[in-house]
Amino acid sequence: MSKQPPTLPKGTRDFSPTQLYRRNHIFDTIKHIFQKYGFLPLETPAFENLSVLAGKYGDEGDQLLFKILNTGDFLAKVEKEDIAQGYKTLLPSIAEKGLRYDLTVPFARYVVMNRNDITFPFRRYQIQPVWRADRPQKGRYREFYQCDADIIGTKSLVCEAEILAMVNEVFQQLGIHDFTIVINHRKLLTGIASSIRAAGKEHELCIAIDKLDKIGRDKVFKELASRGFTSTSLHKLEFIFNIQGTNEEKLSLLRKHLASSEEGSIAFNELDKLFQYIKTLGAEDAPITFDPTLARGLSYYTGAIFEVKVNNIAIGSVGGGGRYDNLTTIFGLPDVSGVGFSFGVDRIYEVMAQLNLFAQSHKSAVQIMLTNIDTESEKLALKVLAQLRSKEIKAEIYPSPVKLKKQLSYANKKNIPFVLIVSPRKELIDKFTLKNMHTGAQNQYTFSELVQILS
């Protein structure tokens, strides 16, 4: 090698055929179910104007946006003073575009730009990569797929119920049966903040208890104390961490505690109704657990919130979502309520690998390789190859007449299950020698028998 070998940018990955068969198995399953639930596909460009993205993900998020340098002489219109004042001042003059950070903001942008053409309620799904300049670490990449479904333009709780039934179906269909859908309501957290005399502080409350799984209860309380929650407040708060029982029992206990909270009673009524809808939809067996300590990090949620965890696998949430009322307000279109869910595909992939659920996902790979022994057999093989493909069988021929051993080793490395040893010997003119690469067995078949075996 005369040159420095090429490398991949930090935090990015190539996806090999095997990984793609597996990942596409997840995508195809989700897509199929999205469509069954009436969601329509949408795709937006990889980059957006920074005016669309900036300020939507907090200060930290702004720093994690990948910015695209303006093309041509990007310094042409830049004032010298701007350069002298450092990169933050220079940035807006030399970069106007950024890679999308999630699918939610581009979706909101799309809805606002196309509000006159969209038929509301609008059910869309979107499966595309997003990019974040996060510090790469195990399981965290700078390029990864998001997989979202949202229903926008209606406040009906039927939508929450449909999304939860759909989420349940997705995990069941993927073969992940031991999971929990955790559910809570943002207004209930508002009510709790009031009831512990920390009214108006529900945002701080959410941020802190969202970390419960990662840092534990003690540190959550420490963080809340540092954010100005009094020890009386914190003492009262303990209640929600200790609540136990069925969903009905937990809800009714909490209802007593928050009897005076208007926000609280909205939340209870909506959760009651939502559980009712779930039952009517026949999804009462879905493993849904009400948990008043579920908070979700994102600030835009205003109603029911959900998160999915796989039991006994310490990988964090594999999906989450909820109701929001003001998503398009940031682009000047108020009063558009919606509810959405996002599947964490990288983590689902990881879970399925751990649970060994990928065995059956190789259907799309090559089914048979035809050998290439000499000019005569190549000619025959090419004819058979064309016939096999005309029967929709995924087939390839070894492209040159190298040693048979090398050809078989190729098929073996590629996990091709069958090899057709093509020989133009007269006695075999109507029969073909098929080698099963798993068992090593070789048998003779007619063409139609061959097609039957491979179909």
Place this chain on the structure above:
Amino acid sequence: MSKQPPTLPKGTRDFSPTQLYRRNHIFDTIKHIFQKYGFLPLETPAFENLSVLAGKYGDEGDQLLFKILNTGDFLAKVEKEDIAQGYKTLLPSIAEKGLRYDLTVPFARYVVMNRNDITFPFRRYQIQPVWRADRPQKGRYREFYQCDADIIGTKSLVCEAEILAMVNEVFQQLGIHDFTIVINHRKLLTGIASSIRAAGKEHELCIAIDKLDKIGRDKVFKELASRGFTSTSLHKLEFIFNIQGTNEEKLSLLRKHLASSEEGSIAFNELDKLFQYIKTLGAEDAPITFDPTLARGLSYYTGAIFEVKVNNIAIGSVGGGGRYDNLTTIFGLPDVSGVGFSFGVDRIYEVMAQLNLFAQSHKSAVQIMLTNIDTESEKLALKVLAQLRSKEIKAEIYPSPVKLKKQLSYANKKNIPFVLIVSPRKELIDKFTLKNMHTGAQNQYTFSELVQILS
């Protein structure tokens, strides 16, 4: 609207559900055939290190690369003099990554990085967007999909034949029957350059005659003259523009002309063999035309080259490819020969729209909407909804009990073919009223009849 409405970056597009159903119909068709021909999927990251991309597409290409600003304080390590010397000097210090410009260079990078794990010959397909900072114009975007298949690691002409048979099958399958696959050989162009006493100038020859379709023969000759081709050379060159007849006739005429060219005779032998393989593969009916004026713009081709044009539609080539010998040499791995083809999906979409070939591509859309009249009927509708979905029928319910007229108008705008008018009236308890939205007809069916109609 209180704020400036958001906009899309120049040269980018959102893809609405209808556009996606159509585009995915093209992708799915191509993907299916790729797999049938033994190609395996590959995906690479959206951005690559600029060290991988730069210098691979010529000076013009380098300028059209979208560069990504380094994250954090991108000026921290920049010398003041570098800034003073202008954007070209500054660029390498502030941007290390760029968006991929095509799928070929990332593929070569992948092959070199994974050469010890790949089983050669390696057949991969790749369908991903690429980005170019081209001046946007009708039909030319800054983000667009490429759709490539390559076989790398073998010189066998069987691969060329397979690719041409596959290309033929793709267009037939898409319903585009009136097209031409134009074929030529780079070494034949080398031979022609020698024969007209312009040896070593085949690169200039290719660049110029590649523009034949766009600028016409006179301007091609003008350009060649300006590039130093003598009038004697140009007079001799005219021959290849006038050549006519069947492929065999054209090849044999040209063979006489280039009898003394070694490069030429390699080309003729390969083309002969290729036509033979195409016949053996049963693809002799594919509309393949030999044309010695086909050049292809890219400099890396070394053998057979192909291009597909749709007859009677002035849209330029809808796909092209060829044999290359040195693709991975740029990354230090010599002697890896390959052959590939790239489908121009945006143009194929345009052609199919013009030919009205998209009628049948809406299969994935919602099949039925259930009405929502009051609390009682909503309850019944939700139950039926769950049952329909359990039969794999794509269904949705109108999420709230608004006026029936509004619900029907919603279904109509979304092109949902059937509406189930759900009423809990006793006499209809076992029958459902189905409205055909195309004919307006309403009829009563049992659930199993319903499933039959919709399946």
